[in-house]
Amino acid sequence: MxxxxxxxxxxxxxxxxxxxxxxxxxxxxxxxxxxxxxxxxxxxxxxxxxxxxxxxxxxxxxxxxxxxxxxxxxxxxxxxxxxxxxxxxxxxxxxxxxxxxxxxxxxxxxxxxxxxxxxxxxxxxxxxxxxxxxxxxxxxxxxxxxxxxxxxxxxxxxxxxxxxxxxxxxxxxxxxxxxxxxxxxxxxxxxxxxxxxxxxxxxxxxTELLLQGAKEPTKTDEAEDIEATIEALADELEDGVYFLGAGSTIKRLKDMLGIDGTLLGVDIVEVRNGKARLLVRDAAEGDLLRFVNKRPKVIVTVIGGLNFLFGRGNQQFSAEVLRNIPKENIIVVAAPSKVRDGFIRVYTGDSEVDEKLRGYIKVRVSPWMERMVKVV
CATH class of the missing domain: 3.40.50.10330 (Probable inorganic polyphosphate/atp-NAD kinase; domain 1)
Structure with a gap:
């Protein structure tokens, strides 16, 4: 050949x-x-x-x-x-x-x-x-x-x-x-x-699992459910530093918190007594590394069609950053259709970090329900 x-x-x-x-x-x-x-x-x-x-x-x-x-x-x-x-x-x-x-x-x-x-x-x-x-x-x-x-x-x-x-x-x-x-x-x-x-x-x-799909938008009939899920999540946020990821789902959370966050970038936010303060807008990898010692939580969504959690469009979450984030500090929220295949992907280029993230992770799919989804 x-x-x-x-x-x-x-x-x-x-x-x-x-x-x-x-x-x-x-x-x-x-x-x-x-x-x-x-x-x-x-x-x-x-x-x-x-x-x-x-x-x-x-x-x-x-x-x-x-x-x-x-x-x-x-x-x-x-x-x-x-x-x-x-x-x-x-x-x-x-x-x-x-x-x-x-x-x-x-x-x-x-x-x-x-x-x-x-x-x-x-x-x-x-x-x-x-x-x-x-x-x-x-x-x-x-x-x-x-x-x-x-x-x-x-x-x-x-x-x-x-x-x-x-x-x-x-x-x-x-x-x-x-x-x-x-x-x-x-x-x-x-x-x-x-x-x-x-x-x-x-x-x-x-062949199955080796090739990714193409980007898909959130289904319009799921928009209200996502809105309710984000509203519930916003009410539950504890005091601390958060890395808020990219995408329209997480942008709803940024808007609900009252910060001028980006649609397609990563923002660093501090929550104190129910109030959110924007620390870094459109953060780069270096910005995230400056805050990893604050024990931040990461809130991200899944890219529809591609099934990626990390590795597509959010490379600010590099292997070096994610190495310092416990898996239990990663909060995933997504419309049910985005996890319908039963798996989501990560790829940081570092096999040790990828292995840490693999297994199963909770995905918030409604105000009252989480789904265990396999990470590959």
């Missing part, structure tokens, strides 16, 4: 620093302390893949330098490099980054079309959109999740799961399903405006 591999080397840099994406804000991300993560996550994918004997039957086609070559050269896989242009490097405040752009992804994808059996890319929704623009629905596509949002339904649940899914595809055990390519206006997203756009449908390999 011949597989294309394209890496977007800046994907995901904006997540931990509360930029909700990286398109057009690389300099700002670095200024806030961000570092590249896409190559490291692709290495996790290739490391997992190398454990399978069947992977020796895979030959890769990839891009030069940071577009794929610089990672593949560290492994024993056979590969060919499409040198569509010379890729230089630039320094941003001491951080060395490949000087790449969306056009590189598109050009490489176009050149691979017709020569590869599947195209694997490392990035987020923006990279998925660039790949789709180049190849449409003409060949299977699989995403290694290295971005921030990743609302499209073509991403594996983790880099390791992407490797397992590629092997299943090679063996003929993964069926091809049609999934949506979606993206949001990142600038609007940073200003708490959700402007989703559907770009089209592609084929992607699927």
């Amino acid at each position: 011949i597989a294309g591999l394209i890496i977007n080397p800046i994907a995901g840099m904006g997540g931990r620093v509360a930029l909700k994406g990286t398109d057009g804000v690389v300099e700002e991300a670095v200024k806030r302390g961000a570092r590249p993560i896409a190559e490291d996550l692709t290495r996790l994918f290739l490391h997992e893949l190398s454990h399978y004997g069947e992977s020796q039957g895979i030959r890769f086609m990839t891009g030069p330098d940071g577009l794929g070559e610089s990672v593949l050269k560290d492994f024993d896989f056979r590969y060919d490099v499409i040198r569509h242009r010379e890729v230089g490097y630039r320094e941003v405040m001491g951080v060395k980054l490949p000087d790449t752009r969306a056009e590189d992804t598109e050009e490489l994808a176009r050149r691979m079309k017709g020569d590869v059996d599947i195209l694997v890319f490392a990035g987020g929704d923006g990279t998925a959109r660039d790949v789709f623009k180049a190849v449409g629905g003409e060949l299977p596509i699989l995403g290694i999740p290295t971005g921030v949002k990743m609302f499209s339904g073509i991403f594996a649940a983790s880099p390791e799961n992407a490797a397992r899914l590629l092997v299943e595809f090679l063996l003929g055990n993964a069926r091809l399903v049609e999934r949506d390519v979606m993206d949001l206006d990142e600038n609007a997203f940073r200003h708490d405006e959700v402007r989703p756009r559907h770009y089209g449908k592609v084929l992607t390999p699927y």
Whole structure:
């Protein structure tokens, strides 16, 4: 099997620093302390893949330098490099980054079309959109999740799961399903405006639990139930510091507490004698780390369709942050439809932290009921 591999080397840099994406804000991300993560996550994918004997039957086609070559050269896989242009490097405040752009992804994808059996890319929704623009629905596509949002339904649940899914595809055990390519206006997203756009449908390999779904909104007939659940939760909050997560469900709680919280970011709040005070609005990973010694509680929801609790759109809750939060201090509230599959996902990139969170967790699904849901 011949597989294309394209890496977007800046994907995901904006997540931990509360930029909700990286398109057009690389300099700002670095200024806030961000570092590249896409190559490291692709290495996790290739490391997992190398454990399978069947992977020796895979030959890769990839891009030069940071577009794929610089990672593949560290492994024993056979590969060919499409040198569509010379890729230089630039320094941003001491951080060395490949000087790449969306056009590189598109050009490489176009050149691979017709020569590869599947195209694997490392990035987020923006990279998925660039790949789709180049190849449409003409060949299977699989995403290694290295971005921030990743609302499209073509991403594996983790880099390791992407490797397992590629092997299943090679063996003929993964069926091809049609999934949506979606993206949001990142600038609007940073200003708490959700402007989703559907770009089209592609084929992607699927086996249960290895591939995530696509983002789904809360059902309108559950809105009143969620409102009542949030109202009950607000009345029950004890004195202390809270990390309030992203999403419309938690935004209702922020509004009910009377704070000017974000819709799509994480806010740090202190509750005293039934009154809430906003400590940090739109907090980054570093802000959360400054407060972990206050024994905070985390209140989060589940992303509908994706089934993620941590690892999609809220990378401020990094492994380092969650390592310092006892599992019993994590309060999950969600509409019943968001946990209908009986499981929710976490992925921090740290196996020890992920293992701590796995098992079962209580999910508040109504003012008077909690459901035990499996964390995978």
